[in-house]
Amino acid sequence: MVRGITPLELARKPTPVSVIEGLVPGLRIHVKRDDLTGIISSGNKIRKLEFLLGDARSKRADLIITCGPVQSNHVRAAAAACAGLGLKLVAVLRGEPEPVPDGNFLLDTLLGAEFRFVTPEEYRRVDEVMEALAQEYGRKGFRPYLIPEGGSNGIGALGYARAVEEMAGYICDNDIGAVFCAVGSGGTFAGLWAGMQKQHIGCPLCGVLVADDIPFFRQKVSRIIHEMEPMLDSRLRVNVDELAFRDGFIGPGYARLYPEAVETIKRVAGFGIVLDPVYTAKTFFGMLEELKKTPCRNPLFVHTGGMFGLFPYREELV
Ligand SMILES: Cc1ncc(COP(=O)(O)O)c(C=O)c1O
Structure with a gap:
């Protein structure tokens, strides 16, 4: 298809x-x-991730960078999929870390995701923030793959x-x-x-x-x-x-x-x-x-x- x-x-x-x-x-x-x-x-996010991570794999990526609000379902599904596939996940999160992690954010934490927290103003330019992160990790030897909000x-x-x-x-x-x-x-x-x-x-x-x-x-x-x-x-x-x-x-x-x-x-x-x-x-x-x-x-x-x-x-x- x-x-x-x-x-x-x-x-x-x-x-x-x-x-x-x-x-x-x-x-x-x-x-x-x-x-x-x-x-x-x-x-729903896992159906999108099947294609996105399939594309990432064919490009031999070893790091996924994505974004969402702190309670993002997409970030949690990505964290679960990446953990299962042995990929590192860095998520740019809009908001502040919850003092006691709850719901999706608790799962993200358990699944080993790394976070960068940004303010709502910074999040308006989240694609640029993710691009800058990709360059930063690229310099460290990673092959990053970017997934936009919600996949x-x-x-x-x-x-x-x-x-x-x-x-x-x-x-x-x-x-x-x-x-x-x-x-x-x-x-x-x-x-x-x-x-x-x-x-x-x-x-x-x-x-x-x-x-x-x-x-x-x-x-x-x-x-x-x-x-x-x-x-x-x-x-x-x-x-x-x-x-x-x-x-x-x-x-x-x-x-x-x-x-x-x-x-x-x-x-x-x-x-x-x-x-x-x-x-x-x-x-x-x-x-x-x-x-x-x-x-x-x-x-x-x-x-x-x-x-x-x-x-x-x-x-x-x-
Ligand atoms: C549970 C849930 N339902 C529906 C949606 C909306 O789907 P989409 O982002 O593809 O419009 C999302 C994410 O945004 C979601 O997490």
């Missing part, structure tokens, strides 16, 4: 689909369980184009009316969109924003899709205005909870599925609100993981 990149097989795939019945009367909500891609590597570039997004191969049969056989996913750095949406185009899957893909705004993601996602084109060996026709993003569910800000998101975590947990506070709870809530406005049969929610992010929010959740 993909030209030029041989992915590593790191995730537990195919992930299963669970069905939630009774949360909304008369509606069967299908949940693609990408929270089950592995225990410590759980979530969201054309190579990382291939992981979700490939995930569509797992989902295509299910979508047809179960009369899925729309697919919903979170949009945090854009790679998951871009990959799903490209995979669905390539496989001529007609059902709509709706991305619920958990950060930034629609103009930002129209630009970023179309850039990622264009980067994927040669690797997918497909001509993908992107009309940026037709990329279906929904905003209005970020609440007071990225990674800040609000009552409806907390309520959604609790309601969905009653069906044995645990959402995370930063991405999937807001997205699930956004999906339910969207379905009130535009009902559809059999929505498919892509559960992109993030479970370790729950623990630092313990006081807001009980």
Whole structure:
């Protein structure tokens, strides 16, 4: 399916689909369980890392440099994958070290990642910060490979184009009316969109924003899709205005909870599925609100993981 990149097989795939019945009367909500891609590597990031680390390996890299907030799911998945592959990981983290490491950051620490902490202002130029680090480590004899925030570039997004191969049969056989996913750095949406185009899957893909705004993601996602084109060996026709993003569910800000998101975590947990506070709870809530406005049969929610992010929010959740 993909030209030029041989992915590593790191995730537990195919992930299963669970069905939630009774949360909304008369509606069967299908949940693609990408929270089950592995225990410590759980979530969407590991699918992107299969391609990114495959590319890193083919370039004989021995050091991975990436970035994210202190509680980044991506950094934790990268730390787990790198530890397993014997690669050193240096993460540029936005914020300050937690006095008592919690959630993802606790796991990063246990997995042997090294950190550089930067202020939110410095983080705005994080690509330059990572480039400077690459040069610094290069001088020490390392062969660094840089992974952008969330693993969201054309190579990382291939992981979700490939995930569509797992989902295509299910979508047809179960009369899925729309697919919903979170949009945090854009790679998951871009990959799903490209995979669905390539496989001529007609059902709509709706991305619920958990950060930034629609103009930002129209630009970023179309850039990622264009980067994927040669690797997918497909001509993908992107009309940026037709990329279906929904905003209005970020609440007071990225990674800040609000009552409806907390309520959604609790309601969905009653069906044995645990959402995370930063991405999937807001997205699930956004999906339910969207379905009130535009009902559809059999929505498919892509559960992109993030479970370790729950623990630092313990006081807001009980
Ligand atoms: C748990 C979880 N879900 C969804 C997302 C959003 O995916 P993407 O960054 O590919 O837009 C992220 C990361 O940003 C995440 O960690």
